[in-house]
Amino acid sequence: MYYHHHHQQQQKMFYFALLIKYFYRLTDLQQEQKKNKAEKSLKRIRLRVRAEYCHHDTILNENVLSIKQDPLEKQFDLFxxxxxVLKSRDLGSIICDIKFSELSYLDAFWTDYMNGSLLEALKGVFITDSLKEAVGQESIQLLVNVDEDDYEEGRRLLLENCPQRSD
Known part of the structure; x- marks a missing residue:
């Protein structure tokens, strides 16, 4: 009798453990689904930042010369x-994927991009003293690009997935 009772207790504990395991697995799945939904509601906007020399004409005139006689061959040689030469003067670029979870932040970022505030803020970060020292007397510029299609798609996704609060 004791064995039968003990076996039933063990069986109940086993099923109880399975139930708890199932519950936690279900909770984990629900959390994962929430996380995936939240990830989908975040929109990544690609920001491209590139530093480049302002003038290439002098360097090209000093370093590009062809002795080819055939006009087509000469043109190809010069090209x-x-x-x-231009590749050797490449100062590089940085591509950042920025995630936005709120429409107001995305819109503020886009406004700053459009009015030039983002470019001005990034100049202080990317055009450093060491970069200025490396380029010497040559002037450089910073180019910033954000694709308008990315912005529009981000707005659409955020409007769909993150209903705005009415304060």
């Missing part, structure tokens, strides 16, 4: 040399 190839120019391409090599």
């Amino acid at each position: 190839s040399q120019s391409n090599t």
